[in-house]
Amino acid sequence: MIPLDLSGKVALVTGVGNDLSFAWYIAKAMQAAGARIVLSCHPRMMNMVDTILKSDRPDDVTARKLPFVAGDFKPEAEYACDVSYDTMDDVPAEMRQDRRWSKIEQQHGDYSIAGLVKKLEPYQHIDILIHSIAFSAEIKNKMIDTSRKGYLNALSISSYSLTAMLRALQPLMADRPDGAAALGMTYLGGDRVVPHYGGGMSTAKAALQIDAKQLAHNLGTKKIRVNCISAGPYASLAAKGIGDIEQMKAYAAERSPLPRPITAEEVANAAVFLCSPLASGITGEVLFVDCGYNTMGV
Numbered sequence: 001m002i003p004l005d006l007s008g009k010v011a012l013v014t015g016v017g018n019d020l021s022f023a024w025y026i027a028k029a030m031q032a033a034g035a036r037i038v039l040s041c042h043p044r045m046m047n048m049v050d051t052i053l054k055s056d057r058p059d060d061v062t063a064r065k066l067p068f069v070a071g072d073f074k075p076e077a078e079y080a081c082d083v084s085y086d087t088m089d090d091v092p093a094e095m096r097q098d099r100r101w102s103k104i105e106q107q108h109g110d111y112s113i114a115g116l117v118k119k120l121e122p123y124q125h126i127d128i129l130i131h132s133i134a135f136s137a138e139i140k141n142k143m144i145d146t147s148r149k150g151y152l153n154a155l156s157i158s159s160y161s162l163t164a165m166l167r168a169l170q171p172l173m174a175d176r177p178d179g180a181a182a183l184g185m186t187y188l189g190g191d192r193v194v195p196h197y198g199g200g201m202s203t204a205k206a207a208l209q210i211d212a213k214q215l216a217h218n219l220g221t222k223k224i225r226v227n228c229i230s231a232g233p234y235a236s237l238a239a240k241g242i243g244d245i246e247q248m249k250a251y252a253a254e255r256s257p258l259p260r261p262i263t264a265e266e267v268a269n270a271a272v273f274l275c276s277p278l279a280s281g282i283t284g285e286v287l288f289v290d291c292g293y294n295t296m297g298v
Contacts, residue, residue: 013132040078053078079119083133120169131162133161134201138150138154150200151199188293209286216283228286230288257291
């Protein structure tokens with residue numbers, strides 16, 4: 001029997017917003033495989049995630065059940081991080097003076113990438129980085145109607161943040177005995193035109209994919225692998241902001257070789273494989289988990 005064992009490995013899972021997100025399912029699957037899980041959430045999502053982890057509501061109890069093994073999902077730590085900022089010096093003064101954001105800073109301290117890495121130092125190493133972060137305030141806008149500010153913000157958060165995080169985490173990830181792995185989450189909209197997937201988000205996904213290949217080349221000598229999963233349409237909370245996600249799911253399912261929507265569990269299982277020693281020779285790749293929809297011409 002071929003083992004898939006992440007015992008003793010520390011996995012930093014970013015972009016967890018709630019129990020519907022790919023990041024949530026990936027974190028649970030990795031814990032089921034033995035990994036020690038550290039969550040990183042946007043500061044404004046921390047309370048929501050904390051509630052799901054502690055609530056007695058039946059839906060939340062169910063959401064915490066681990067796949068494949070007995071037990072409940074329980075990360076070792078949760079840290080706030082806004083990947084828009086490499087350091088707190090990058091946070092605009094007007095934002096730090098805003099009452100809501102100053103309260104967040106008082107509660108969570110340094111929520112920049114540098115602040116997150118500082119909080120991770122007691123772990124001494126990070127074996128896995130899951131980058132499940134994407135945002136565009138103008139995602140419903142056609143490309144022609146996207147503002148420069150919205151476009152650049154989408155790229156900064158959704159794609160450049162992978163580079164920023166890997167640069168900052170390099171000392172903790174380099175030259176691990178089994179190597180380390182980073183995984184970004186992308187979508188077919190980075191390769192083809194998907195209506196209503198605008199606001200710079202399609203460009204951000206295309207950028208994320210080539211960035212991952214560049215980073216795989218840059219970090220290979222440090223035994224850090226970098227890959228992406230391109231998942232099919234899925235109704236996460238963020239995806240519902242697109243507006244027609246259910247129609248997108250139905251359209252893809254009707255035309256896919258496997259004529260059905262994907263599940264978050266399938267994406268999570270693929271993520272565990274790509275970040276495990278079983279995928280030690282795979283880097284710079286984009287793995288489609290979309291029931292084969294990407295292979296179709298019409």
